[in-house]
Amino acid sequence: MKIKSAEFVMSNSDVEKCPKSRLPEYAFIGRSNVGKSSLINMLTDRKSLAKTSGRPGKTQLINHFLINKNWHLVDLPGYGYARVSKSSKKTFQSFITQYFKSREQLVTAFVLVDIRHDPQPIDLEFMQWLGENGIPFSIIFTKADKLKPKAIERHVADYKTILLESWEDMPNYFITSSSNGIGQEEVLTYIDTLT
Ligand code: GDP
Numbered sequence: 001m002k003i004k005s006a007e008f009v010m011s012n013s014d015v016e017k018c019p020k021s022r023l024p025e026y027a028f029i030g031r032s033n034v035g036k037s038s039l040i041n042m043l044t045d046r047k048s049l050a051k052t053s054g055r056p057g058k059t060q061l062i063n064h065f066l067i068n069k070n071w072h073l074v075d076l077p078g079y080g081y082a083r084v085s086k087s088s089k090k091t092f093q094s095f096i097t098q099y100f101k102s103r104e105q106l107v108t109a110f111v112l113v114d115i116r117h118d119p120q121p122i123d124l125e126f127m128q129w130l131g132e133n134g135i136p137f138s139i140i141f142t143k144a145d146k147l148k149p150k151a152i153e154r155h156v157a158d159y160k161t162i163l164l165e166s167w168e169d170m171p172n173y174f175i176t177s178s179s180n181g182i183g184q185e186e187v188l189t190y191i192d193t194l195t
Pocket residue numbers: 031032033034035036037038039078142143144145146176177178179180
């Protein structure tokens with residue numbers, strides 16, 4: 001897929017206020033600092049698309065972008081801040097839960113994980129929750145430029161081992177790097193086939 005246009009549509013904290021259009025949408029989510037903004041900019045060939053809505057405080061919002069005038073890319077808040085109160089964790093959970101449960105336009109979610117880290121409970125629990133709720137997802141491994149090919153293979157294998165304990169198949173996954181563009185074509189082609 002060639003990116004011909006990428007426009008910021010809106011940010012909001014209320015799922016009810018998300019665009020009413022029936023365009024298919026693809027949500028990107030992961031722990032804060034996983035490289036989500038960089039990935040969104042890399043995928044869309046834009047320097048700072050993800051940051052157009054990135055004012056402080058806006059990170060806890062649902063951000064819609066219109067791509068090629070025919071699908072929505074949704075930038076969801078990062079999870080797993082080390083220092084958040086229990087109540088703000090709860091608010092976050094209900095906010096995200098509501099999005100995933102009610103957004104009929106959602107085709108698939110992309111759960112981002114940093115390829116350098118061992119599988120983390122917070123990511124595994126989130127994937128488990130998506131699975132239990134019937135929400136299709138793929139994994140996007142980020143920052144692949146930071147590891148040698150052998151180490152990438154090892155980390156993916158670790159994920160496979162853990163995920164196959166509770167799943168019949170390994171979810172679809174992509175290896176990406178925003179620094180050198182690895183994975184861009186694969187992710188966009190995948191979106192294209194589903195749209
Ligand atoms: P977000 O909080 O998930 O939106 O993460 P950012 O996109 O802001 O990235 C967090 C940090 O990781 C920044 O310092 C980025 O420069 C760095 N980063 C993001 N993606 C990559 C990547 O593919 N390769 C490398 N080497 N660094 C990256």
